[in-house]
Amino acid sequence: MARAIIRHHATLDREAQAGRQLGTRMSATIHDALIDEARTKDADGALRLMKQDMVDGYLDIFPGAPIDKLVEGGAGRDWGNLEDREV
Numbered sequence: 001m002a003r004a005i006i007r008h009h010a011t012l013d014r015e016a017q018a019g020r021q022l023g024t025r026m027s028a029t030i031h032d033a034l035i036d037e038a039r040t041k042d043a044d045g046a047l048r049l050m051k052q053d054m055v056d057g058y059l060d061i062f063p064g065a066p067i068d069k070l071v072e073g074g075a076g077r078d079w080g081n082l083e084d085r086e087v
Helices: 004-019 040-060
Strands: 025-030 033-037
Touching: 004 025, 004 033, 004 040, 033 040
Parallel strands: none
Antiparallel strands: 025 033
16 A cells, blocks of 8 residues: 555656646545545546556555456545546
């Protein structure tokens, strides 16, 4: 999880420097979940980046490990209204 957090923070910094995901920030971690806040129009992109960073962080520690269904995620107006999304 720590590797995913480090990767995701760096990804969001790179995205902001490139003028993308400007309203997106990692706001919390709960157990094995990362929580970002993003503008509605950026939500799917933020979720895509987060999922990739979580997989890559896992593979940093367990190279070659299976990753099928390793990460799932959703987006919604608030924590209580998340909808699973395949991005």
